[in-house]
Amino acid sequence: MCVSSQIEIEATKRRVTVRIGNTTIAESTRAQRMTEGDLPVRHYLPSEDVMMEMLEPSETITHCPYKGDARYWNVTVEGSEFKDMVWSYSTPLEEVSAIAGLLCFYDERVSLEVGE
Template sequence: MAAPKQKPRIEVVDLSETLEVIFNGATVARSARAKVLFEGTLPPRYYVPAGDVRLELLRPTATKTHCPWKGEANYFSIQVGDKLAEDAVWSYRTPIPEMARIAGLLCFYPERVDKLHLV
């Protein structure tokens, strides 16, 4: 029987720079209020308040995943013109209590957008 996974160290920090997300020539998100989440050996993930995202470019999908350390995530695709990035964005609407700082924020897969950078 496999040993249970040990909880990774998770830290959520306010980002001091502005984060910008570009897809198919459009600025999908620009935020001076983003947070960066560090989780064990995983790459840092940037979480953006919905008010700093062009929500009209997001399409909800049926995809859901569960993380034992954060809770259930819901996914969105990004549609700009005729280009679609499937399941490129996720959000923990109601994460576990320890992760309340990321509740409702949106996180983008860097590899599914054209550019995710700090400005």
């Protein structure tokens, strides 16, 4: 759920690495870093930097009044499925167009490291 319209997005060249257990799911130096009020900082990554073969589309769709409609993916790692772990806004609202088509992981459910 979105609770704030105070959204800031900035490109970062810092290496963002996403892992589940010992498996690297994504690694990028082309992420968009989003802050949104008091919500956790999120990193949106290009699909080219994500192991898309580990993702399966979910039926889940949510709506945020500040970003638009998000669709979700499940992630399968070593035979275990993690539901709705990843989301993306394919056609976000104009104010947040920098995240269009980029993928975001729940930091709370994966190991997400941001390097120097």
